[in-house]
Structures are given as C-alpha cells and as structure tokens.
Amino acid sequence: xxxxxxxxxxxxxxxAERLRIKQMADYSHINSISEIWSxxxxxxxxxxxxxxxxxKEKIVISYTLLWKKIQQFACGLQTLGIKTGEFISLIADNxxxxxxADQGMMAIGVVDAVRSSQAERxxxxxxxxxxxxxxxxxxxxxxxxxxxxxLEDLPIKLVVLLSDEEPPTDDVxxxxxxxxxxxxxxxxxxxxxxxxxxxxxxxxxxxxxxGKPKGVMLSHANLLHQVNNLLxxxxxxxxxxxxxxxxxxxxxxxxxxxxxxxxxCTQIYTNLRSxxxxxxxxxxxxxxxVPRLLESIYEGVQKQFREQPAKKQRLIKTxxxxxxxxxxxRRVSQGxxxxxxxxxxxxxxxxxxxxxxxxPFHKLGDKIVYSKVRQATGGExxxxxxxxxxxxxHVDNFFEIIGVEVLVGxxxxxxxxxxxxxxxxxxxxxxxxxxxxxxxTKIVDLETHKPxxxxxxxxVLLRGPQIMQGYYKNPEATAKAIDxxxxxxxxDLGWKTAQNDLVLTGRAKDTIVLTxxxxxxxxxxxxxxxxxPYIDQIMLVGQDQKSLGALIIPNIETLEQWAKTNGEKLCLxxxxxSESDGQKINLSSKIIQDLFRQELNREVRNxxxxxxxxxIGPFKLLMEPFSIxxxxxxxxxxxxxxxxxxNYHYIISEMFSG
Numbered sequence: 001x002x003x004x005x006x007x008x009x010x011x012x013x014x015x016a017e018r019l020r021i022k023q024m025a026d027y028s029h030i031n032s033i034s035e036i037w038s039x040x041x042x043x044x045x046x047x048x049x050x051x052x053x054x055x056k057e058k059i060v061i062s063y064t065l066l067w068k069k070i071q072q073f074a075c076g077l078q079t080l081g082i083k084t085g086e087f088i089s090l091i092a093d094n095x096x097x098x099x100x101a102d103q104g105m106m107a108i109g110v111v112d113a114v115r116s117s118q119a120e121r122x123x124x125x126x127x128x129x130x131x132x133x134x135x136x137x138x139x140x141x142x143x144x145x146x147x148x149x150x151l152e153d154l155p156i157k158l159v160v161l162l163s164d165e166e167p168p169t170d171d172v173x174x175x176x177x178x179x180x181x182x183x184x185x186x187x188x189x190x191x192x193x194x195x196x197x198x199x200x201x202x203x204x205x206x207x208x209x210x211g212k213p214k215g216v217m218l219s220h221a222n223l224l225h226q227v228n229n230l231l232x233x234x235x236x237x238x239x240x241x242x243x244x245x246x247x248x249x250x251x252x253x254x255x256x257x258x259x260x261x262x263x264x265c266t267q268i269y270t271n272l273r274s275x276x277x278x279x280x281x282x283x284x285x286x287x288x289x290v291p292r293l294l295e296s297i298y299e300g301v302q303k304q305f306r307e308q309p310a311k312k313q314r315l316i317k318t319x320x321x322x323x324x325x326x327x328x329x330r331r332v333s334q335g336x337x338x339x340x341x342x343x344x345x346x347x348x349x350x351x352x353x354x355x356x357x358x359x360p361f362h363k364l365g366d367k368i369v370y371s372k373v374r375q376a377t378g379g380e381x382x383x384x385x386x387x388x389x390x391x392x393x394h395v396d397n398f399f400e401i402i403g404v405e406v407l408v409g410x411x412x413x414x415x416x417x418x419x420x421x422x423x424x425x426x427x428x429x430x431x432x433x434x435x436x437x438x439x440x441t442k443i444v445d446l447e448t449h450k451p452x453x454x455x456x457x458x459x460v461l462l463r464g465p466q467i468m469q470g471y472y473k474n475p476e477a478t479a480k481a482i483d484x485x486x487x488x489x490x491x492d493l494g495w496k497t498a499q500n501d502l503v504l505t506g507r508a509k510d511t512i513v514l515t516x517x518x519x520x521x522x523x524x525x526x527x528x529x530x531x532x533p534y535i536d537q538i539m540l541v542g543q544d545q546k547s548l549g550a551l552i553i554p555n556i557e558t559l560e561q562w563a564k565t566n567g568e569k570l571c572l573x574x575x576x577x578s579e580s581d582g583q584k585i586n587l588s589s590k591i592i593q594d595l596f597r598q599e600l601n602r603e604v605r606n607x608x609x610x611x612x613x614x615x616i617g618p619f620k621l622l623m624e625p626f627s628i629x630x631x632x633x634x635x636x637x638x639x640x641x642x643x644x645x646x647n648y649h650y651i652i653s654e655m656f657s658g
Contacts, residue, residue, distance in 0.1 A: 009437045014425050020235045025263055028228055031197045032220045034107035036262050041067035044264040050096040052269040059096050073104030076185030080158055084109030084193040087131045091117050092139040094248040097162045101137050109193045113203040114249040117143040125150040127205050141165045197221040204251050204413050215472030222416040225465040226255040227262050229436045233407055233421035238264035243284040245270050247635045251417045252387045256288040283378035290388040292637035298395045301373055319365030323401045326358035338430040370402040383407050388636040392527035396429045408432055416466035420502045431501040439464035457495045461487040512542050518613045525614055528607040532599040533558045537626050539644055541652050547617035549655045553625045587621040618655040
C-alpha cells in the first residue's frame with residue numbers, strides 16, 4: 001500500500017501491533033489477485049499453502065507448487081482457445097482444485113461466475129446464460145449431467161471437470177478432466193495478459209430472494225482492497241494454520257482465503273462432518289465462521305455440561321455466573337460495555353474493584369473448566385472471524401468467558417464483502433466493529449435518507465473502494481443500490497457509536513410491523529430465545545398482526561432428556577422421530593406447549609430493552625429443521641425468511657386465526 005495509506009492504517013493501531021503489520025507482505029503495487037501467487041511463491045516457497053486431508057489421497061500443495069499449478073491451468077485454457085475477457089461459469093465446491101481453477105482463470109483475465117454444484121439446476125442454468133459464459137468448469141460428471149440438457153442453445157465451447165473422471169467421448173461438446181487440462185497446460189507457455197485493476201474479476205450471484213438472482217460485479221481492485229486492508233483485524237504469521245469450512249465461492253470465505261494465503265498461512269479444508277476432529281487434530285490459529293457454527297459449538301458444550309453429575313453442573317454454573325460478572329466489569333473498566341460506553345469515574349472505579357475481586361474465581365474457572373473447553377477448538381485459536389449475520393449476545397459472552405477471541409465482521413456480497421471488523425485490542429462485543437481503512441459509513445433516516453447523529457438508529461449506507469461495480473446487465477437494480485455519490489444502500493438497520501463502531505439491529509426488509517404500528521426487529525428477540533436449551537431454531541412472524549408469533553424447531557435430544565427426567569411418556573406427533581430410551585414426545589401436548597410458553601416468556605422478558613410488544617403470542621413447533629437441503633437456509637447457514645414464510649404460509653395463517 002502507499003505510504004499515505006499505510007500511515008492512515010497504522011494511526012489507529014496500538015504501538016505493540018505496528019511492527020508486526022509493517023512486516024507483513026505488501027501487495028499494494030499489483031493489479032490483479034492472481035499476481036499474488038508468484039510473489040507468495042518467492043516469499044513462502046516450500047511452506048504448505050493448501051491441504052485437503054479428506055481427499056481420497058491427502059493433498060498437500062506448497063506455495064511454489066500452487067503457483068505452478070495456477071499457471072498450468074491458465075495455460076491449458078489459453079491453449080484450448082479461451083481469451084482474456086471471456087466469462088466462464090465455475091460451478092464447484094471447496095477443494096484445492098477450486099482455488100487453482102479460480103486463480104488460473106483470473107490469471108488470463110477471464111471472469112468467473114461462481115456457484116455451488118449443489119445449487120438448483122434452474123438457478124445454475126440462469127447463471128450460465130445470464131453471464132454469457134462460453135465455457136464451464138464443473139465439480140464432476142454428475143454436475144455436467146445435471147446441466148447437460150439445458151446447454152443446447154448456449155454458446156458453450158469447452159467443459160472442464162475438476163474431477164479425474166473419464167470425460168464422455170460421444171458428446172458434441174469438448175469435455176476434458178482436470179488432469180487432461182493440466183497436462184495440456186504443462187506443454188505450453190503461460191502468457192500473462194495486460195489488464196487494469198478496475199477490470200472485472202468475478203460475478204457472484206445473490207440468492208434471489210425476490211425475482212431472479214443478480215450478478216454482483218467485483219473487480220480486481222475491489223478484491224485487492226480486502227487483501228491490503230483486512231490486516232487491520234487479523235495479523236497472521238507465516239505458517240499459521242487456518243481451518244476452512246465455509247463455501248469457498250462465497251465472497252466472505254473467498255476474501256479471507258485470499259488475504260490469509262497472501263500472508264503465508266496454511267489452509268486446511270474441513271467440512272461439517274469432520275470439523276470437531278479437525279479442530280483438535282490441526283489446532284488452527286484462525287477460522288472464518290458464521291454465527292450458526294459458533295452457536296453449534298456453544299450448544300455442544302452446553303450439552304456436555306448438562307451430562308455432568310449434578311454436583312459438577314452446579315460448580316460449572318457457579319463459575320460461569322461469576323465469570324459473566326467478571327467480563328462485564330472488565331468491559332466497563334475498559335470502556336467497552338455497549339450499554340455504558342462512557343462510564344463515569346466512580347463507575348469505572350467500582351468496575352475495577354469488582355474485576356479485581358472476581359479475577360481469582362475467573363482464573364480458577366479457567367483452570368478447572370474453560371481450558372478444557374478451549375481444547376475442543378484445538379487450544380491454539382487466536383481469533384475466530386465471524387461474519388454473515390449477527391452473533392447472539394449469549395454466544396458472544398460465552399466465548400469471551402472461555403478465552404476464545406471472536407472478531408465479528410460485517411459486509412455484503414456487494415461490498416467484497418468486509419466493510420467493518422472488530423479489533424482485538426478494542427473488541428466491543430455486540431458491535432460489528434469499526435470500518436476497515438478507506439471505508440465510510442453513514443446512518444440515515446429510513447424514509448427521508450437524512451443523515452442521523454451518532455446513537456440514532458437508521459439505514460446503513462456504505463462507501464469505499466470495495467463497493468461493487470454494479471449488478472451485471474441490470475442498470476435499474478444498480479441505480480437503486482448505489483446513489484450518484486457512490487453510497488451503497490446496505491438494507492441493514494443500525495447505529496454508530498461516538499468511536500465509530502457499527503451496531504446492527506436488523507434488516508430493513510425483515511422488520512415486522514404490528515397492527516398497532518410498532519416496528520419489531522426479529523433478530524435480537526430470536527437470539528434471546530436461542531438461549532433456551534429446548535429451542536434449536538426459531539423464526540419470528542407476525543407482519544400486520546396484533547402480536548408476534550414464532551416457528552420453532554425444538555431440540556429433540558434435550559426435550560427427550562427433559563421427558564425422561566420428568567417421568568413423562570408422551571407420544572411424538574406424526575411418529576416422525578424415532579423413540580429414544582423409551583421416550584416419545586408429542587409436540588402438541590399441553591405439557592410440552594406449556595414448557596415452551598414458559599421458555600419463551602422467560603427469555604424474551606430477560607432480554608435487555610424488553611418491551612411488551614416483544615412478547616411472543618402464538619407459536620408452532622415444527623418437526624423439520626431449517627436446512628440448506630430443504631432450501632430454508634443459505635449456504636452460509638442463514639435462515640431464508642421468505643422461503644420459510646412461503647413453506648409455512650398456511651400454518652402461519654392458522655396460528656393467528658385462533
């Protein structure tokens with residue numbers, strides 16, 4: 001980065017961190033993402049860049065080999081007639097080969113339109129057609145067969161399989177597998193094209209909550225801004241282990257990968273089945289994650305706590321209670337309490353005294369309980385970087401108590417994506433952190449767009465070098481999203497602290513308006529309800545109703561344990577869940593309904609800022625979890641509210657008709 005940019009970035013960094021940042025690899029002088037890897041090959045050479053321990057044969061790729069393979073892939077495409085400026089749809093999932101393909105295409109100035117191979121066929125065909133792709137890079141033959149009949153009238157001249165399956169020989173399309181292409185590329189000479197930083201690098205399609213998906217246009221400059229500025233949040237060292245679990249084609253995971261690999265880290269690929277084992281085996285220093293993943297870790301630990309003998313449970317509960325008071329006092333003394341950002345001198349003094357008195361108990365709790373919990377994450381985590389949604393307060397608090405630092409970031413696909421991130425030297429829990437260098441934030445009135453003062457809640461507008469070029473072939477949507485002054489409408493609601501931290505309160509379009517005119521943001525209330533061990537997932541409803549309602553996915557395992565403890569034998573509704581230890585649960589029985597009513601009332605009323613309109617009225621317990629497979633969750637594990645509303649339209653109507 002330029003000296004001016006570096007001075008600006010370092011100005012907010014504590015002196016102890018500045019030397020480390022100055023020593024980190026600098027890529028401010030390059031024009032494309034793919035140029036990183038030749039520099040990285042020289043800097044990090046035989047250090048491992050990518051490792052997939054779950055492939056049929058373990059894959060380990062050094063930085064030197066990674067750059068060689070990227071060039072081979074690029075040269076293979078050039079040899080087969082692919083030109084700079086063409087579009088190729090990359091439809092595949094997490095693997096070192098995905099990364100090689102992505103960067104091989106960028107290396108020759110090709111624009112890749114990316115999506116998971118698990119996406120619906122019609123969505124994938126729309127992306128291929130809308131992007132004007134002239135070639136495809138696909139996960140495997142199964143993906144090719146899923147799409148084949150829809151490719152007849154499209155200008156596809158080449159299909160590359162990322163598998164080594166034997167390509168069909170009887171197809172009119174030219175199909176090669178990964179090894180074929182790499183062999184072709186090894187016999188040629190890679191020719192680097194000339195193109196500017198503002199050249200289009202990739203298209204990422206939104207999930208299309210209304211109408212067709214929109215292609216977000218991100219340039220090399222957009223992505224390079226992330227690489228050159230994410231170090232304000234995370235300062236890795238060469239050889240640090242990173243665990244990768246999020247979809248690699250998603251802009252959040254993708255930018256994190258580009259950044260961490262640009263600094264010589266080693267990326268280990270994992271998956272939902274293997275993540276617990278891999279955390280302990282690989283002992284990562286960093287991990288990009290989403291709130292749902294952190295929630296699942298939290299729930300797993302709580303389950304283990306509940307399985308302990310009663311005496312030990314009481315001891316754990318006592319330690320957690322004392323440590324909760326300890327971290328709250330510490331926040332006040334450091335000026336990092338979101339509910340009291342400007343404590344008076346007496347308040348600070350009182351907090352410091354309380355912190356000192358509780359410190360020995362917290363330290364003992366760490367020795368007896370929390371250190372063992374940290375071992376479940378490998379025991380070496382420096383930071384878990386959470387994005388893609390709000391982190392529930394109780395989960396945020398829990399990780400602070402056990403000594404695992406969570407840095408929450410914020411951004412959207414349209415912003416490449418990171419615009420804000422919490423700093424580990426001033427980690428304001430409950431916020432999304434301060435803007436990364438070069439980023440501006442403005443809070444405006446939702447209706448008038450008049451700028452609001454610090455502390456006033458409104459619509460979040462963003463401006464900076466990471467804002468997309470626009471929506472592909474959709475100037476109308478682009479004009480709605482980005483105004484004439486370059487401000488991007490995030491669609492999120494929030495407020496700013498005097499120290500410029502962003503605090504999000506919900507999505508403008510998710511706001512539930514009751515018949516009395518009250519506007520309710522569902523996310524904070526849902527987060528509070530998730531504190532109940534009996535609630536696994538929840539989504540609030542109630543637009544144009546007298547009160548809120550809720551669709552709830554119960555935690556069946558905890559519920560069965562409750563039934564066993566309470567001596568209840570209750571029959572499961574529709575018999576859809578198998579019997580466990582002789583316990584059957586009828587979700588519609590009065591005793592179960594009363595239990596959930598009690599849980600909802602307690603958690604909602606105990607929420608800070610509770611108002612009577614927050615109370616949840618009718619609710620329905622559902623058997624089927626919200627998941628990626630049934631289309632009710634995104635690939636980053638966020639509930640797709642519109643899909644859930646459509647799926648349960650009649651149930652929601654019945655809830656409010658009684």
